[in-house]
Amino acid sequence: MTTGSADTPPDELTVRRATGDDVPDIVAMLADDPLGAARENPADLGPYRAAFARIDEDPNQHLVVAALDGKTVGTLHLTVIPGLSRRGATRALIEAVRVHGDARGSGLGTRLIEWAVAEARRLGCVLVQLTSDATRIDAHRFYERLGFEASHLGFKMQLD
Template sequence: MSDFRIRRATADDIPDIVAMLADDPLGARRESPDDPAPYRAAFETLDRDPKQRLVVAVRDGRTIGTLQLTLIPGLSRRGATRSIIEAVRIHADERGSGLGTRLIEWAVEESRREGCVLVQLTSDATRTDAHRFYERLGFEASHVGFKLPLV
């Protein structure tokens, strides 16, 4: 599993990232890979923000995984910075290979390097396999999440 590298995403990676986001039942309902404009605009915002880390895992020029890490400074926990891991996706051909573990380990280490005291993530309630995966990596289900759609 060491034959890949994790690097910051570029605009050229957008189609591959969006394809991975859309490659499951939830993503298929939420994503529109045929309309790249909103993804390009979002990428530009992410790319300018020093608190965002949108990364891809690449092997032999092929994007095989992605995640977004967001650093959030705050007043709670004595002025602590925390990080949030979002949009973890592994290419269908790579699932079960250990790549997801390596991406999460990268995000945790990057969070430590940035001085974070806590790493958080959310996972849709229907993604029970993902919940078991995160628990195996030491994450604990500790909160109840709420969402309010605005569009």
């Protein structure tokens, strides 16, 4: 999952599978916006570490971080979903796309999504889908610029 290597120039972006050591940086990025600030608790990493262990052992889960000059600057979670619809098609779901505040506006989000689409294609997916909170209007425009189309109305039910 790495797009860089040990020979990668210091200013080049590397996308790699997340490790347990990345959990604090990932959670900090998840909490670094108005919605995340209300949902996340970076002071208590226990639940995140337990969730990471479940994600890490599931071969259909691809939680990655983007690093620039050795610093974690982005993350996303790609899930591969086998299905029966669309003639037994496998699809990919992109979630939890975040870019560190210092790197926003640098094109990193585009590079992360491009990585995810290429990885989904490599894994045999025929469709890539994502969801974005209804209040994230700027994110919606971003995804549309990258070729995504608003096609469904989503619903959620809180269980706890």
